[in-house]
Every structure is written in structure tokens, then in C-alpha cells.
Amino acid sequence: MTATDPPITLPLRVTRNEQIAEGIHLLEFCDPRGNLLPEFSAGAHVAVRVPNGLLRKYSLCNDPAERNRYQIAVKRETNGRGGSINLIDAVKAGDELTVTAPVNDFGLPSRAQDFLFIAGGIGVTPIRAMIRQVMAEGKRFRLFYCSRSPETTAFRDELSTPQLKHMVTIHYDEGDTSRSLDLRPILAERKNREHLYCCGPRPLMEAVRAMTDHWSSTAVHFEAFSEAETHKADDKPFKVKLARSGAVLDVPTDRTILEALREHGLEVPSSCETGTCGTCRTKLLDGEADHRDLFLAEHERKDTIMICVSRARGGNLTIDR
Ligand code: FES
Numbered sequence: 445m446t447a448t449d450p451p452i453t454l455p456l457r458v459t460r461n462e463q464i465a466e467g468i469h470l471l472e473f474c475d476p477r478g479n480l481l482p483e484f485s486a487g488a489h490v491a492v493r494v495p496n497g498l499l500r501k502y503s504l505c506n507d508p509a510e511r512n513r514y515q516i517a518v519k520r521e522t523n524g525r526g527g528s529i530n531l532i533d534a535v536k537a538g539d540e541l542t543v544t545a546p547v548n549d550f551g552l553p554s555r556a557q558d559f560l561f562i563a564g565g566i567g568v569t570p571i572r573a574m575i576r577q578v579m580a581e582g583k584r585f586r587l588f589y590c591s592r593s594p595e596t597t598a599f600r601d602e603l604s605t606p607q608l609k610h611m612v613t614i615h616y617d618e619g620d621t622s623r624s625l626d627l628r629p630i631l632a633e634r635k636n637r638e639h640l641y642c643c644g645p646r647p648l649m650e651a652v653r654a655m656t657d658h659w660s661s662t663a664v665h666f667e668a669f670s671e672a673e674t675h676k677a678d679d680k681p682f683k684v685k686l687a688r689s690g691a692v693l694d695v696p697t698d699r700t701i702l703e704a705l706r707e708h709g710l711e712v713p714s715s716c717e718t719g720t721c722g723t724c725r726t727k728l729l730d731g732e733a734d735h736r737d738l739f740l741a742e743h744e745r746k747d748t749i750m751i752c753v754s755r756a757r758g759g760n761l762t763i764d765r
Pocket residue numbers: 713714715716717718719720721722723724725737739750751752753
């Protein structure tokens with residue numbers, strides 16, 4: 445399936461909506477007739493049609509071996525567009541909601557044996573499923589989980605059990621950036637050919653991206669929830685020239701380069717459309733990019749651009765399309 449295909453949707457019954465930490469609810473979905481659900485692997489997400497009409501993407505956080513339920517953890521986003529608040533406050537057990545079948549842009553490579561997980565806040569959700577899958581496969585992991593306080597930490601008890609606690613470090617910063625976990629010693633070297641999976645607030649992921657330039661780019665993976673973070677209030681329109689045809693396209697403030705190419709009739713492969721998966725990687729032939737992805741290493745940024753999120757810095761761009 446490509447990003448432009450309509451998603452497969454499932455009418456699912458909510459079987460649980462319960463607070464598991466301050467501002468965080470666990471919601472559980474089952475098939476209304478008790479059928480097995482489509483399989484998923486760790487890192488997969490679904491999109492939920494919230495009662496107020498918004499479609500919201502959430503990572504599945506339960507054990508991927510479970511076929512009878514999907515679980516998501518939802519943080520009450522008071523600065524959002526109301527999707528999470530509506531889901532938490534208006535949905536109760538017994539309701540039916542439309543949920544898309546799972547899609548995975550953040551999967552674990554089957555040959556890797558060692559994993560380093562870094563989670564910030566609600567970004568722990570895909571990591572919880574990953575821990576279950578990694579342990580079931582007899583593989584190894586370390587988790588560094590950054591949170592504000594014990595009360596706001598989802599899954600704190602299960603991550604503190606004797607079985608897990610020697611692999612898990614939970615760091616509390618009390619909302620004070622000067623008390624953030626120092627990630628430099630953790631990321632200074634790539635131990636045991638670990639694959640790094642990071643999910644959390646954008647500043648955390650950008651810091652991890654900047655500290656892992658010396659890692660193989662195929663070993664560093666990010667998951668971003670919000671496309672909105674890649675648009676900025678002071679974005680300017682610009683033009684992009686397609687070197688192969690000579691066409692010059694306008695990219696207005698409310699469009700990405702990828703969208704402009706599609707509107708021009710070009711078929712461009714994409715997947716995450718949040719600048720994390722690498723699918724839309726494109727050669728930059730001229731101009732200076734404003735890079736907003738979490739995929740490219742610093743040395744690649746001069747002549748490569750991820751067209752699903754990045755824009756022009758000032759002038760116009762020429763790309764190899
Ligand atoms: S589509 Fe995933 S980085 Fe652009």
C-alpha cells in the first residue's frame with residue numbers, strides 16, 4: 445500500500461478506557477463479533493476516527509502476539525486540536541469506533557539482535573510493544589525512558605518489575621530541561637551493533653539525531669506523531685525546479701514539495717510523510733534546504749532533501765526529479 449491508497453478500516457468496539465498515569469489513558473479495542481484482528485508487528489500504528497470527526501494516529505502498545513485486541517495510550521493534549529481530549533472524555537467501553545488496519549513505518553529489522561530504545565513521555569507506546577516482541581524473540585535491549593515525574597509515567601510499574609528493571613532506566617526531569625538525561629555517554633558508541641529506536645517530543649529526537657551522526661544511518665530510527673510540527677508559522681512560499689523536465693512548481697506555505705509534485709501528476713514514493721522513514725529521499729541539485737527531517741545525517745544534508753517535510757531556506761530549490 446502507498447501513502448495515497450485509502451486505508452483499510454475496521455469497525456472496532458472499545459473495551460477499556462482507563463487512566464494509567466496523570467493525563468494518560470489506555471484504550472483497548474476488540475472486534476465486536478469476537479474475531480481475531482489483523483496481525484501487527486512492534487512499531488505499527490493505527491488511526492482512530494475520534495467522535496468529533498478528527499482522525500488521529502496512535503502506536504499500538506500491546507504485545508504484537510495478541511490477536512484479540514489493540515491497545516493505545518493517549519495523552520491528553522491540551523494544546524492540540526481536541527482529538528485526544530475527545531477520545532479520553534467522550535469514549536466509553538461498549539462504543540464502536542472506526543480504526544484503520546495497522547501500518548508499520550517503524551518496524552524492527554528481523555536480523556538485528558540488540559536494541560537501544562530511547563523514549564520521551566508518551567513516546568514509550570511503540571517501545572512497549574517492541575520490548576514484548578524483542579523478549580519473545582530472545583533478543584536484547586536497553587531502554588532509557590525520559591519522563592517528567594513518576595505520576596506522569598505510563599507503564600512505570602511494569603517497566604520496574606524484576607524481569608525488566610535491569611534493562612530499563614527511567615529518568616525524571618520534573619519538566620526542567622537543565623535536568624534532562626545526558627544522552628551523550630549513551631550514544632557515544634554503538635554497542636553490539638545495536639539498532640536505536642527513538643520516539644518522543646521533537647527536541648528529544650532532534651538531540652538524538654544530532655548525537656548519532658557517527659552511527660550507521662540504517663541503525664537509527666525515529667517515529668514522529670505529528671506532521672504539524674514540520675510546518676512553521678513563518679513558512680514562506682518558494683519554487684522548486686524539476687531538473688529532469690525543467691518544470692518549475694510553486695510550493696505554497698500550506699503544501700509540501702511532495703504534495704506539489706503529486707499535484708503536478710508525478711508519482712513519488714512516500715511512506716511516513718513525517719521525515720523519519722527515508723522513502724522520499726531526493727537529490728538536491730541547487731539551493732539551500734531548510735531540513736526538517738530526522739533521517740539525514742549532517743554530511744548528507746548539502747545534496748539531499750526529504751521532500752515530505754523539508755522546505756527552502758530563502759531562495760528556490762532544484763531537485764533531481
Ligand atoms: S516519506 Fe518518510 S521521510 Fe519522507
